[in-house]
Amino acid sequence: MQVTETLAEGLKREIKVVIPAKDMEAQMNVRLAEAKDKVRINGFRPGKVPVAHLKKMYGKSIMAELVNEIVRERPTKILSERGEKSATQPSVTMTEDEAEAEKILSAQADFEFTLSYEVIPPIELKPTDGIKVVREVVDVSDDEVNEQILKIAESARTYEAKKGKAANGDRVTMNYLGKVDGEAFDGGAAEDAELVLGSGRFIPGFEDQLVGVKAGDEKTITVSFPADYPAANLAGKEATFDVTIKEVAAPADLELNDELASKLGIESLDKLKEIVRGQIEGQYGNVTRQKVKRQILDQLDEMYKFDTPQGLVDAEFENIWRQINTDLAQSGKTFEDEDTTEEEAREEYRKLAERRVRLGLVLSEIGEKGGVEVTEEEMQRALFAQLQQFPGQQKEILEYFRNTPGASASLRAPIFEEKVVDKLLAEVDVTDKKVSKEELLADDEEGSEAAEKPAKKKAAPKKKAAAKDEAAEAASEEAPAPKKKAAPKKKAADDSAE
Known part of the structure; x- marks a missing residue:
């Protein structure tokens, strides 16, 4: 097999692969010999079928199998030998001329094909101890807990x-x-x-x-x-x-007492307060984590500047752009309504796509070099969470993840990313700052409002698996999903009066 690099321009690569006809024929003969003792052909005793006769009957089909196997398996081996990682699945091109293809299947011509791909750029990791973040912390008051309990208790009023x-x-x-x-x-x-x-x-x-x-x-x-x-x-x-x-x-x-807790299915008021406090702290904690994560990503974005594979950027941009246009259509608005133009929006979202791909690759490299792994137990929990979101469709969801190439990467990627963020939080300089809930949520709400406009909005990614599938969900906190119109609350007779 001859492997020749025909293009090395930036991250783009093209590789010409030639497998001599004699080598293809030799592989075919090996398979014919293996089949000799297995096939049953009228007029011949088992194991006595001449190889020449087998070649006449099955030679082309075996050669077709060999071609398919080579195209499926050799690219991975070639990239590994070259020490490269492809950003996306390499594109394989071969002859479309029927006469030439016939010669290849008849072992009368060399089998040639070309691999086209973009490489993942080498990333030299930099020290993270210079990263500084402020972690905003909110103390949950008893009054807030009681207020939330009363809201919950409306269902039991x-x-x-x-x-x-x-x-x-x-x-x-x-x-x-x-x-x-x-x-x-x-x-x-x-x-x-x-x-x-x-x-x-x-x-x-x-x-x-x-x-x-x-x-x-x-x-x-x-x-x-x-x-x-x-x-x-x-x-x-x-x-x-x-x-x-x-x-x-x-x-x-409504009185805050054990009787109220009992109506809500909790054994005591103290236990109810404990549960509600934990829920509120969890909600604030999620906002805090996203803000800290955003600070880390912003600083990583300043630290790392390198060319990004355009295939990944294009795919990311298309995901964002499709969601933006869907959201505008649902809201009945145009880019002009949002004080921008389609051209300006395209330019901004392409920059966003490039940032997200770059950060995804950086996080992936940090995770790989840091030994971050996603366990089977974590994958099972993520799959179970998916199943809970689609009651009655569990069988279809399971089949999807079992039979769809790359589907499991959509479960693995966000888990991997959060574990990388945990690793970074243990390394960077974190300063806790006590704030009110209004201060914590004010910045978050402003960000959400800005995200509603096409000029600012960022759509959640849904990337296909690539060489580093962790990049699929990188920087996901940057991408709040667009608001959807509220679904009708009922389907019953009083629906139209809502």
Whole structure:
């Protein structure tokens, strides 16, 4: 086999591979000899079929198998011998001329093909002890815990029927019939529907017009469906609802005690407070970690400057660009609405794609050199988490991960990345700073608001597996997923009144 480099330009490489016809024929003869004792052909005793006859019958099919195996297996071996890693799957090109292909399969011509790929650039790791980050820490107060418990307890609140007019916070039980242009519409009717006034469950204006009603009242309410209402046949239209009030009930007081905890399925109030405090601390901790991670990545971005494989950058850019355009279409906005142009947005997102690929490669190298590994147990936990997100589709999800090349990398990459960040946090200079929850969340909210605009927004990556699949999810904290429109809360009869 002859291997000749025909292009070495930046990170791009082209390799010409030539396997002489005599070598291909020799491999074919070996396989024919192995098959001699196995095949059964009428007119010949087992093991007595002449090799020449076997070659006539099966030679071309065996040569085709050899070609496929070479194309599938040799590129990896060639790159390994060259000490290179391809950024993406190498492209293989070979003759498309039928006559020439026929000669190759007949061992009358050398088998030639070309490998085209981009190499992962060598990365010389730099000391990380010069990286300095500030870790914002929030102390969770008892008042905040109690406030959160009361919000959770709303689901366990009881209501007592009352005489008199309904006020915000009261629950009304009613029958209603909705009409558009005088005609009832599907999903616009319900009986014994319960609604807490002021909850915002129904479409704007509906609940406000129920304030002041009493049991036994009949009332016609006029409202307009929002322009972005999920049901297209109702969006933006005016509707009337004939409402009959069956009961008005006032909310019972909520008291923080063991009885309330019991209603929520917890053995005691102290245990409930412990759980809620842990949840709040976890939420703040996630924000803190993302902000610290962002600081680390920003400094790594300043430390490392090298050319990035354009194949990876192109793939990353396409992922981002596709998500941006999807989000704009869903919001009904244009780039001009966001004070930018398509050309400016493309330029900015390509820079973002380059940054993310570069940081992904750096994190990958840090992890590899630092011995970071993802265990089978961690992979199983990640797979289980995926299965929980798709109830009823567990079988399909399992088959997807078993049968889709590179699918497991989408589970491994974020785990690997977080473990690399943990490693860096143990090495860099971290200063803790006590802040209020408002201070912690203010910067995060500002970042989220900025992310809503195409000029600033960053879409979450979904990269295909490459030579270093850890790069697939690198710098993921930079990429908040775009906001989606809220799904309808119900599919029941009172759906259209929400």
